[in-house]
Amino acid sequence: MATYEKHYCWSILLRLFHWMFALSIVFLVVTGFYIAGPWTNTMVEGSAAWPMAYMRYIHYIAAYTFSSAVAIRLFLYFFGNAQERIWDILPISKRNINNLFKTLLLYSYVSDEHDERLGHNIMAGTSYLITFFAALFMILSGFFMLYPEAAFWQGWGVTVFGSQQWARFTHHLIMWWFLIFPVIHIYLCVWNDIKGPEGLISSIFTGVKFKHKA
Ligand code: HEM
Ligand code: HEM
Numbered sequence: 378m379a380t381y382e383k384h385y386c387w388s389i390l391l392r393l394f395h396w397m398f399a400l401s402i403v404f405l406v407v408t409g410f411y412i413a414g415p416w417t418n419t420m421v422e423g424s425a426a427w428p429m430a431y432m433r434y435i436h437y438i439a440a441y442t443f444s445s446a447v448a449i450r451l452f453l454y455f456f457g458n459a460q461e462r463i464w465d466i467l468p469i470s471k472r473n474i475n476n477l478f479k480t481l482l483l484y485s486y487v488s489d490e491h492d493e494r495l496g497h498n499i500m501a502g503t504s505y506l507i508t509f510f511a512a513l514f515m516i517l518s519g520f521f522m523l524y525p526e527a528a529f530w531q532g533w534g535v536t537v538f539g540s541q542q543w544a545r546f547t548h549h550l551i552m553w554w555f556l557i558f559p560v561i562h563i564y565l566c567v568w569n570d571i572k573g574p575e576g577l578i579s580s581i582f583t584g585v586k587f588k589h590k591a
Contacts, residue, residue, distance in 0.1 A: 397446035404439035466502025518548040
């Protein structure tokens with residue numbers, strides 16, 4: 378019978394980042410869709426109710442939560458524990474490149490070999506970094522739309538997007554990453570939870586993973 382040992386893996390700060398990020402995205406996507414195409418009768422706006430104003434207000438509260446989460450993750454990429462640092466999740470060492478290929482083979486049902494490591498597998502880690510850059514893009518385009526006349530946001534916004542309309546269009550476009558990524562992400566987390574020994578899903582709540590005893 379296989380025996381397992383517990384390993385502490387994710388700090389409280391990383392878990393806080395994860396749930397701030399995941400929950401704020403739910404609010405951002407719903408209110409973002411509303412801002413893009415209001416589904417209520419906007420004739421009531423300003424008379425008895427202010428649905429657009431409320432939706433935008435919720436969007437901005439969620440946006441600040443989202444931006445704080447991203448700042449936490451940026452900090453952890455450099456000052457987090459061994460699993461949280463940026464060089465542990467990228468295909469930049471022999472061990473990590475190996476893990477990337479083994480994960481690809483495992484996910485495509487070509488091999489059964491589960492390359493045990495404590496942190497993210499490299500395929501997951503790379504997709505998280507892409508998500509991190511997509512998040513920076515949402516923050517930049519979002520704050521540029523929110524504060525178009527503030528020198529800081531205007532400087533960056535005009536340099537990167539050229540105009541408000543381009544910022545808005547690309548802000549909308551990149552939103553789709555935040556709809557597609559979680560679907561694949563949650564599917565793969567559940568798949569790993571069933572197939573692997575780690576107890577992956579509970580690890581994002583408790584910080585603890587399980588490994589086979591050597
Ligand atoms: C994953 C994160 C986010 C998602 C999915 C998201 C989604 C959206 C969507 C779909 C729109 C409507 C765009 C359109 O008119 O077609 C929008 C508008 C907007 N978002 Fe975001 N957003 C996110 C993050 C942010 C952040 C971090 C900010 C920063 C303040 C922000 C500020 C804004 C602003 C100012 C608008 C324009 C509101 C208006 O035109 O009245 N968003 N967002
Ligand atoms: C029910 C919902 C969710 C569950 C159960 C869940 C579960 C998990 C688990 C178990 C991990 C660690 C996986 C590993 O070791 O590779 C993780 C990481 C991550 N999840 Fe989720 N997740 C959920 C929703 C989301 C959503 C909506 C997003 C946002 C798009 C998201 C973004 C991330 C990111 C960026 C990481 C990497 C954390 C890091 O930077 O180290 N998750 N999630």
